[in-house]
Amino acid sequence: MYLGIDIGSSSSKAAILDDKGALIAHAAVNEGTGTKGVERALELVFDEAGVEVDTVKFTVVTGYGRITYEHADKQITEISCHAKGVSYLCESAGSIIDIGGQDAKVIKIGANGIVENFVMNEKCAAGTGRFLEVMARVLGCDLSDLSHLAGQSTKEVPISSVCTVFAESEVISRLASGEKRSDVAKGAHRAIAKRVSGMCGRVGLKDCVFMTGGVALNSNMVKTMGETLGREIKAAPYPQEVGAIGAAVFAKELYEKA
Amino acid sequence: MLKETIMKLEERALNPAKAVASIKAECGKDAVGCFPIYTPEEIVYAAGFVPVGLWGGRTEIKMADKFLQGFCCSIMRANMELGMRGVYDQLKAIIIPGLCDTLKCVIENWKTAVPQVPMIGMVYPQARWNRAAEEYLEAELKRVRSDFEKATHTLITDKNVEEAFAVYEEYRAAMREFTEVACDYPLIIDARTRHLLIKAGYFMDKKLYMEEIKKVIDGLKAMEKEAFHGVKVITTGLIGEPAEILDLFRECEISVAADDIAQESRQFRTPARKEGSVWEKMAGRVIDQRGCAFLAEQKKSRGQMLIDMVKEREAQAVIVCMMKFCDPEEFDYPVYKAQLEKAGIPVLYLELDQQIESFEQIRTRIQSFAEMLI
Numbered sequence: 001m002y003l004g005i006d007i008g009s010s011s012s013k014a015a016i017l018d019d020k021g022a023l024i025a026h027a028a029v030n031e032g033t034g035t036k037g038v039e040r041a042l043e044l045v046f047d048e049a050g051v052e053v054d055t056v057k058f059t060v061v062t063g064y065g066r067i068t069y070e071h072a073d074k075q076i077t078e079i080s081c082h083a084k085g086v087s088y089l090c091e092s093a094g095s096i097i098d099i100g101g102q103d104a105k106v107i108k109i110g111a112n113g114i115v116e117n118f119v120m121n122e123k124c125a126a127g128t129g130r131f132l133e134v135m136a137r138v139l140g141c142d143l144s145d146l147s148h149l150a151g152q153s154t155k156e157v158p159i160s161s162v163c164t165v166f167a168e169s170e171v172i173s174r175l176a177s178g179e180k181r182s183d184v185a186k187g188a189h190r191a192i193a194k195r196v197s198g199m200c201g202r203v204g205l206k207d208c209v210f211m212t213g214g215v216a217l218n219s220n221m222v223k224t225m226g227e228t229l230g231r232e233i234k235a236a237p238y239p240q241e242v243g244a245i246g247a248a249v250f251a252k253e254l255y256e257k258a
Numbered sequence: 259m260l261k262e263t264i265m266k267l268e269e270r271a272l273n274p275a276k277a278v279a280s281i282k283a284e285c286g287k288d289a290v291g292c293f294p295i296y297t298p299e300e301i302v303y304a305a306g307f308v309p310v311g312l313w314g315g316r317t318e319i320k321m322a323d324k325f326l327q328g329f330c331c332s333i334m335r336a337n338m339e340l341g342m343r344g345v346y347d348q349l350k351a352i353i354i355p356g357l358c359d360t361l362k363c364v365i366e367n368w369k370t371a372v373p374q375v376p377m378i379g380m381v382y383p384q385a386r387w388n389r390a391a392e393e394y395l396e397a398e399l400k401r402v403r404s405d406f407e408k409a410t411h412t413l414i415t416d417k418n419v420e421e422a423f424a425v426y427e428e429y430r431a432a433m434r435e436f437t438e439v440a441c442d443y444p445l446i447i448d449a450r451t452r453h454l455l456i457k458a459g460y461f462m463d464k465k466l467y468m469e470e471i472k473k474v475i476d477g478l479k480a481m482e483k484e485a486f487h488g489v490k491v492i493t494t495g496l497i498g499e500p501a502e503i504l505d506l507f508r509e510c511e512i513s514v515a516a517d518d519i520a521q522e523s524r525q526f527r528t529p530a531r532k533e534g535s536v537w538e539k540m541a542g543r544v545i546d547q548r549g550c551a552f553l554a555e556q557k558k559s560r561g562q563m564l565i566d567m568v569k570e571r572e573a574q575a576v577i578v579c580m581m582k583f584c585d586p587e588e589f590d591y592p593v594y595k596a597q598l599e600k601a602g603i604p605v606l607y608l609e610l611d612q613q614i615e616s617f618e619q620i621r622t623r624i625q626s627f628a629e630m631l632i
Binding site for chain 1: 604607618621622623625
């Protein structure tokens with residue numbers, strides 16, 4: 001068995017491949033680095049796989065918390081692991097838009113799931129999952145309901161500010177002036193899409209673009225991203241766990257190479 | 259011997275305040291501050307002072323906000339802060355060149371913000387490609403000499419300047435040799451050590467520094483060249499700091515094969531002309547400098563220069579050390595980035611700030627880049 005672990009800023013994920021390289025289990029827990037999230041994700045994934053921990057031949061850890069995790073054989077960045085994971089699940093994938101809890105990346109995939117080029121957002125919450133969390137709070141809904149709310153929009157309200165802190169004030173004043181919550185929600189999705197589309201322009205997109213990361217679970221975000229870029233964008237299979245899956249693929253490759 | 263010399267120079271670069279304080283005891287000279295990017299250090303040296311580089315540093319910005327807003331580069335904010343706190347009071351004077359919009363404002367604001375440290379501002383020609391620019395620069399250098407004499411109550415003869423210029427030419431040649439030799443020893447002279455060894459020269463009398471750096475060069479040359487299986491890169495930008503990013507280079511098996519960093523090779527890569535007076539030679543070094551964001555060119559040569567450096571040093575990529583809010587460097591970036599990409603050379607853009615406390619995002623960028631190339 002090969003284990004991949006992805007310790008993100010706001011969630012922990014794990015995946016197991018069997019000896020032949022087939023994905024047999026994956027799990028995500030919405031608790032990130034510095035919490036018990038990784039232990040819970042591992043419990044879930046071993047339960048699902050029905051295997052014991054000592055059957056694991058090689059472990060690769062990735063994500064924001066990878067440096068401080070001590071039980072892996074190797075640590076690899078989430079950028080490399082997302083490319084590897086998406087390539088494993090969808091051979092034709094050319095590019096990835098990965099929007100996580102506190103950062104966003106656009107990755108071009110080369111042969112064998114190796115990163116060809118990438119860009120990452122600067123140290124700012126704009127264009128990340130954190131932006132949506134703040135918007136959901138201001139709009140008085142759960143993060144999981146934000147996509148549905150934006151789907152009811154009939155007239156998108158533009159959110160001009162790219163800064164999360166300023167956007168929060170802007171949304172409050174939009175609501176105070178009588179704009180509908182759904183229209184403001186759609187505007188918040190558009191603000192992220194515009195921010196990330198600038199990153200896509202910097203690195204360039206290949207054909208067959210997939211979204212990964214927790215934000216890809218928001219179907220309206222995937223749709224808005226596609227509208228903004230004027231091309232089809234799909235959510236990757238298991239978008240939240242794809243980094244852990246990529247880590248598990250690396251674990252198998254590294255074990256066999258050793 | 260080699261190890262001790264390296265450690266001695268690293269210690270010097272890591273503790274600038276202590277290093278400057280020890281100058282007087284070492285050589286009996288006082289220190290004079292030289293702001294980035296280019297200052298005529300030879301004039302300072304000719305007057306019997308030791309020029310020290312003022313390239314900012316890690317400090318909490320409390321007072322500088324009064325003169326430099328948060329959107330100014332962190333080097334200038336740090337220099338202003340340290341000046342206002344009295345850290346530079348031991349310097350007999352400082353020279354500030356107006357090579358960017360922020361520096362131009364600092365020349366003015368310094369008089370009010372740090373009145374206790376005499377300041378000499380200087381202005382380089384914008385259009386460098388005609389005879390008038392050379393004549394102007396020669397006159398400006400002589401004007402700086404005159405103002406410096408008044409500020410420090412000294413007399414600087416042409417002969418003094420010629421002697422100082424000869425010392426500096428020897429220093430610049432030694433540094434060119436060091437960067438070339440260091441390329442073959444990427445493990446002993448890793449990115450951090452390389453940077454610190456170059457930086458140490460900005461806090462020492464150049465004659466004393468040369469003795470040390472020549473020991474390093476000779477020590478390296480006496481050894482077998484090192485095998486290296488990591489990634490060799492060319493760095494470009496204003497400054498390769500904070501040093502923690504260079505620790506990440508080492509962690510990710512990235513070595514600096516050559517640099518186009520303003521604080522490093524741009525200081526010494528252009529040799530002087532053979533003919534002319536010392537003033538013509540000093541002006542000529544600035545006129546002849548190519549590929550620097552702070553000196554205008556009719557046709558930007560930086561992209562091709564970086565491509566040539568990659569080929570010559572058999573590097574695999576270019577890493578851009580972009581100081582946040584450094585306008586001249588940011589304006590240059592799209593031009594050379596397009597040229598490098600066209601040439602198939604991978605480019606990593608690192609946005610840096612001297613006051614960075616968290617390196618996790620930068621670590622991910624550097625590590626991913628290394629994973630992509632190894």
